[in-house]
Amino acid sequence: MNGPKHIVAAGLFEHPGGTELRVYIEPIGNQIAAMFQCAARGLALGPLAPFNKWKALGRHVRKGERAIELCMPIQRRRTIDTIDDAGNPTTEATTWTQFVYKRNWFVLAQTDGQPFEPLAPPAWDKARALAALNITETPFDLLDGNVQGYARGRSVAVNPIAAHPYKTLFHECAHILAGHTAEAELRDDERTPRSLRELEAEATAMLVCAALQLPGIEESRAYCQHWYGQGNPVPEASARQILKTADAIIRAGRGGTATDGTTNLVDDSGERDLDR
Numbered sequence: 152m153n154g155p156k157h158i159v160a161a162g163l164f165e166h167p168g169g170t171e172l173r174v175y176i177e178p179i180g181n182q183i184a185a186m187f188q189c190a191a192r193g194l195a196l197g198p199l200a201p202f203n204k205w206k207a208l209g210r211h212v213r214k215g216e217r218a219i220e221l222c223m224p225i226q227r228r229r230t231i232d233t234i235d236d237a238g239n240p241t242t243e244a245t246t247w248t249q250f251v252y253k254r255n256w257f258v259l260a261q262t263d264g265q266p267f268e269p270l271a272p273p274a275w276d277k278a279r280a281l282a283a284l285n286i287t288e289t290p291f292d293l294l295d296g297n298v299q300g301y302a303r304g305r306s307v308a309v310n311p312i313a314a315h316p317y318k319t320l321f322h323e324c325a326h327i328l329a330g331h332t333a334e335a336e337l338r339d340d341e342r343t344p345r346s347l348r349e350l351e352a353e354a355t356a357m358l359v360c361a362a363l364q365l366p367g368i369e370e371s372r373a374y375c376q377h378w379y380g381q382g383n384p385v386p387e388a389s390a391r392q393i394l395k396t397a398d399a400i401i402r403a404g405r406g407g408t409a410t411d412g413t414t415n416l417v418d419d420s421g422e423r424d425l426d427r
């Protein structure tokens with residue numbers, strides 16, 4: 152995989168417009184990859200399709216538009232020659248999946264033609280998601296109304312008066328899935344720095360909100376900038392973590408398999424990073 156490196160251009164959190172957040176393509180990792188590229192280029196996010204698919208829909212890609220690069224799984228076959236214990240040569244055929252990056256897609260904003268009817272956002276069920284991710288929601292027990300939510304061990308709490316409750320829920324889930332709450336007992340110099348933890352959690356929440364067409368995108372951008380500054384490149388490990396976690400949260404609520412919901416060790420040291 153060599154994906155996120157070039158996708159995560161520093162422009163992500165500086166995208167000026169882009170209120171139209173409708174991107175539908177499977178797998179979801181690609182949906183997210185496309186969002187990064189659109190954001191970096193200042194393109195309004197929207198449905199993606201290859202050149203000929205747009206043509207079939209009665210639209211055409213404008214001259215000079217550069218295609219968006221996505222990851223495509225390709226089935227490959229290979230044979231392995233071995234010598235068995237008796238000294239006889241054997242040949243074994245196996246198939247494997249190779250992920251290839253291709254520049255092949257264009258977003259709605261790069262096309263002209265007949266009006267396009269957008270699809271409905273994917274259905275996402277909170278109870279199903281939390282169960283699949285092995286996360287429990289507990290009552291918010293702080294009096295400080297500025298705190299939007301917090302995560303501890305494998306539980307999350309969201310302030311009932313949070314500005315964007317779903318965004319906060321995704322943010323707190325992201326802290327757990329990215330392993331931040333399991334790190335709570337480590338010494339400070341062994342932990343992911345708080346600025347990076349908050350960036351990972353909030354960028355995840357932003358991508359999930361975008362995919363589900365929920366509000367809070369602009370606030371997310373501001374929050375990421377607050378913690379991480381503007382124009383700082385996102386470390387590749389964090390970019391991968393963000394894509395993986397957003398993918399897991401979206402899939403969990405849709406009834407798919409969460410990719411990595413249950414592998415982090417449970418820890419209940421009592422430490423909470425309060426998210427304001």
Ligand SMILES: [Zn+2]
Nearest residue numbers: 349352424426
């Ligand atoms: Zn946080």
